[in-house]
Amino acid sequence: MTDKTSECLECWNDGPAKSAIVDFVERVTREGSADYVAPDERIAVFDNDGTLWCEYPMQVQVFFALAQVRRLAEQDPALLEKPAFKAMLDGDLKTLASLPKKEVFEPAFATHAGMTVDEFRQTAAQWLDEARHPSLDYLFVQGAYLPQCELLTYLRVHGFKTYIVTGGGVEFVRAVAQELYDIPPEQVIGSSTRMKVETVDGHPVLRKLPELGSFDDREEKVVNIALHIGRRPIFAFGNSDGDLAMLRYTLAGAGPRMAWYLHHDDADREFAYDRDFKLSALIEGLDNAAEYGIGIVSMKNDWKQVFAD
Structure with missing residues (x-):
């Protein structure tokens, strides 16, 4: 492999995680490579809360x-x-x-x-x-992780189509996904309520009902990927056991595949938590990551910078 890690992902520290990502992308995008993946199949899925932006102490x-x-x-x-x-x-x-x-x-x-x-x-x-974060001195929208925004861009430059697959409300995330991550609304999959079409002043409008349609967490993420994307991803990134089914589904397909957990272990620049955070616990995934073939990205060790200045 030609080492090009210094030419990309500048907010990532040089190390095994960054090298593995760059190597994977080079292999699946280089025509003639045994691991080449056609552009239509280059699907990458990311959780949002705790994976693309800060989720602590609450989403x-x-x-x-x-x-x-x-x-x-x-x-x-x-x-x-x-x-x-x-x-x-x-x-x-x-x-x-x-x-x-x-x-x-x-x-x-x-x-x-x-x-x-x-x-x-x-x-x-x-x-x-x-709206501002209760303990960090910034707006919630400034809580997007700079290295992840960089990774999303890097993947798209190399022909990947990037999706958000989140337990959060789909319309809530769509309100900011384009601005924060350059991901359009149609590439956001999330929890949803039921809706109905009404006629108001002679025009049809879509109104949300107080009934849960889909809670996009755990195995439901896999179901919704199949429903809304129709292709198995080859790259996935999450941060909790709620993402584990999505990561394992990604890895279970044929050909080259990659899945990562973001480990929140940086109490100085963000927060340190995993097992103890009930709303987004990382227990099974942390204990079995190596067995399942899931890589661990350490916020503390693998990222030069967490948030934009």
Whole structure:
């Protein structure tokens, strides 16, 4: 292999992870290579929360829901009987962190209810323009990981089509994916609520309902990749056990394949967590990464820089 690692991925430290990624991309894109993959098959999938941007101490959409849930509770007081709704209304992050991920995201998805898709995206975009991380001194949208943005660009330059496959609400992530990652809305797959078409002032509009359609986590990520992409990825990146099925599905296909976990082990520049973060725990994947063929990217050791200045 010709060592070109110094010519790309400048926010990554030289080392095994960076070299492996560059080597893989060179092999699958070099015509005549035994590992050559046609451009149509160069599909790369990335989780979002904790993989492309900061998710700690709560996913960004949970903070968005905190700002919206009071309105819902006023409309339907019975929602307060649900632990996640009550915890959000009380601003009780400790209780939220102790609940199953699906329960915590239910209020986040419910904040869509009654809005048209366009209204929701506008509401989310306006909130993201001003909302700040509770402990790091930046806007949530400034929490995108610079090395990952660089990796997305690097893959696209080499003919890959990049997708986000996230447990977060699909419309919420679509509100920022183009701006943050240069990924268009049609290449974002996420959790969704049911919707219906209504006629308003003689025009059809798409309105979101307070019913969960798909919670895009664990095995459901694989199902939705098949439904919305129709091809098995050859490159995948996640950060939790919620991504494990997607990573193993990627590796299970024929031909050259690559899958990575981002390990949050940098308490100085971001946060250090894995097993103890119930909302996005990394336990099985961490224990079995080598057996499953999944690489580990250390935020502390493999990245020169975490966030943009």
